[in-house]
Amino acid sequence: MNSPATKPICNAMTIDVEDYFQVSAFANHISRDSWPSQTCRVERNVDLILGLLDAAQVNATFFTLGWIAERYPAMIKKIVAGGHELASHGYGHLRVSDQSEAEFMEDISSSKHLLEDLGGQKILGYRAPSFSIGTKNLWALDTLLKAGYRYSSSIYPIKHDHYGMPDAPRFAFYPNGADGLLELPITTVRIMQRNYPAGGGGFFRLLPYPISHWLIQRVNQQDKQPGIFYFHPWEVDPDQPRQQNIGLKTRFRHYVNLSRTESRLKSLTRDFKWGRMDKIFLTKS
Template sequence: MSQATPSFPQTSAAPVPAKGIRNAMTIDVEDYFQVSAFADHISRESWPTLSCRVERNIDLILGVLDASQVKATFFTLGWIAERYPAMVKRIVDGGHELASHGYGHLRASDQNAQEFMQDISSSKRILEDIGGQQVLGYRAPSFSISKQNLWALDSLLEAGYRYSSSIYPVKHDHYGMPDAPRFAFYPNGEDGLLEIPITTVRIMDRNLPAGGGGFFRLFPYQLSRWLLQRVNQQDKQSGIFYFHPWEVDPEQPRQQNIGMKTRFRHYVNLSRTENRLKALTRDFQWDRMDKIFLKKP
């Protein structure tokens, strides 16, 4: 069970999952040009003029999931949903959960309370109108909820969300809240919003990333598998794994005006991701976020 930290004085831990642990497979639905690392190089105004790859990549991902009979949660940008409604409907028709990633990939930490409420409300409405199902979950772009803007969790509850997966309890130069609880918890009691952090493994007083993303491409697959197994077997908890559609797309347009560090992080091992995902779907049990973590009304 998670312990309260100074950052969450009213934290209430969520229940430990039952036997036969299922992990949550999640996809942050955005295109390659919308990543935060490219924000200073690709203007938002240029987005409609760029070659989109997201539909091709989502169809590939749906095929991988279907082959292993895996159901997942798709945290989807409202901007994407408006342009690809048929793709959103294919996600829902496949039995997957539709959740929100905000409207236009604006970091929660770059918005005030009014702007944030508009962002999360509009994206929720767009997704529900297109998908025809209630949207209960939200993930902040770049895990941009931290000590500085914990008010965002209250805004999410007010907007009608039941859970968030927006905190990554690691130390990172772009995001992270290392002293946050490692597993699902209620920041303001069980009548409030459930926060479901990205998975980490605790080793030598430090949280190591174990939930996918760029680390899944960087680490050898055997290490990623071991980290998730440790969470299931030692912590007796469900893991949260995430990735992006562009991470299965080694043929995406290459950006030329970015730094070496950004280039490495974005492009490393793109050609290996699809096969690693296929292995991951075989090696573990998976399900949607809402099916694993939410209590039935």
């Protein structure tokens, strides 16, 4: 924890609001056409998260799929009523790398307008599904600016088998100048000339909690920067329907330690100071 003599840095707590059957790892096993017939768990899980955040007096940013918002408008209103920031995760969890510029503009514009209509607040932030903005499609950042977004949290400066831009800056930066879009990468630590994940996701479930605590503490104390942490509603749901037709690697990544996530999140909200992305990184709302 931070020393009592120093004011604690406020880190950003973020949630990528999608249901278990929408994750990219299941894309080849669960068709999009079947989504409406799947057993949805997102409302139950978001209610649990909202209760956890309220108990800890933490406000967060909810990067929400338009597909989800359209079907659960009451949930969107609960998020906003709780004092949280509503942001976009796109409409249908399509990777940016799988879209043309025109398709991407339609996706981010439709989700932005939908969320603004339902939530009654301006949507400033966007996070790409599977952190799918990188070296080959940086044009997407200009498209986001044209669509009216102020910031993105879509570039992950790590080496990963599905995503990542390891040479990108580790902390907040303007890829195209100060008049452009602000990019807010998920938190990493730099050890022996390599970036390692320190901002949640599957690593938060895989590794013992003291390691996650040490990583965030290192960023706050050594780098003197706010951390950006993320997780998904399905990660607090060990009772979600289990998929039977997936590989061992995918099965491990998705299901490891789901039963421990809730208690670890409670520890995380107790051990560090947390807030919304817009309040931490934007000088104007």
